[in-house]
Amino acid sequence: MLSSIVTAEHVRTYREDGAVFIPQAISQTWLDLIQIGLERNMRHPGPFGVDIRNKGSGKFFTDHSNFLVNPEFQRLLYDSPIADILADLMETDEVYLFYDQIFFKGGGSADRTAFHQDMPFYQMDDSLQIAGAWITLDPLDAAHALEYVVGSHLGPEYNTFDPNQPSKVGADNGRPQLPNIQKEREKWEIRSHASQPGDLLVIHPKVLHGGAPTSEDMQRRTMTVNVFGPDVTFQPKPTRINMRFPGLAEALQPGDPLRHPYFPKLRPVPDHQKAGGVA
Template structure:
């Protein structure tokens, strides 16, 4: 008998905090009586963001937590660690709906899709993609200010992402938003260069450079909220937003589920380098075509 021990295959993200995660979300409420109101819909149209208190109950947060754990343990092709060299870990992954059953269950059975559908006022709702962000294990720096839409290959008004955290957060450590900025021009998107967060991704286009918001925060109307598990934001991908840093001993596990509705069309970024790239969409669409592809499952219709 061969008694040599085969070393376990090395995984990208094993190690820090990836084992022994609790399967339930602490502090989640068992019930939610949340309903979308006209005021929520109007706030979203005006500000490009609306904070919804207690929108998700424990069942859905626990399912989201399982999706997140499975995803962290089985990173997809876009799984990555941002800003290496930090004391803590800042990890992300996206586009895992097809391979993580818990995401499929979550979007089929939770009120997440129903809430976004009502807020963005669409008859049909498609998934654009799911994304996770985890900051833990020590100090993690800010997620740079950016708008999502300039990275994407689509455009339209009936569009929105639900962002929520599985950890309670003070407003100083949660997502920050500049309300109304979805109505302003889209900026040349950040390259996520750690030395210059406004370093433009596109080199030969007239889109204006991102303002240096951190250099003088008082010039901007920055909003953020204290979060308890179950509280969510719906945000338009055109709003300027950035994630606060997390300090040693704190953790932020957040999910952003991005959706689009009836009026959204294919609109590639000027240099063609969309993120996510969604291979095959450019080949099957011309600018202005309704966005329809296997990448984008229909989640609700009426």
């Protein structure tokens, strides 16, 4: 039984397209919390925080995995409907946080982030019980939002890209070469959505996606919430991307259920995190 605003049609679209756009899925309260959390995160970056090299005149900053030190992100993920929506789309009741991430493009123009998949640097086997919600704090037309290739989660897992040079593709790790989608856009079914704060775009990490560039007169502040379900198993992967979990490969064998204190359980909400106080 679906417990959130998710419909059977949303679930079908997620399975078939690897992405689904759900307009006005979260209210202003949660957007306020994201804004405060994002500002805290930018003022106090974690070990993964990085100003990405950028030919544009503005800033492109990203950071991830700050849940444990960011009180706004904790309240957001325990109390808002985001994890319930992701649970419904993954068709499970159990949700584990893989990582939170923020992106800031602003203060001038910022380059395109090349089309890539996130799955090649996810330390897990492929599954439909993996999902990421992309949430914008700024209204965006479709030309300045996240773009994705419809259904590409059903195709190959390509090699990674260099996140420090986000307009370039291809850092070889033995998988098929990541195609240069931007060069031959007409060959791919590319989709993006004009987005308002409150909309959720949920994409599977195997979906080819990229961030459109931003222009001088705009900013794009986004958060992604990346989760997995109970059936997902650990799989170490060669990765140049700084999404490493020291000690994980010592704690788990390939194929083990992905359970570790790195990945807090969001649903069912643990008793000590339930809103409404002590019973």
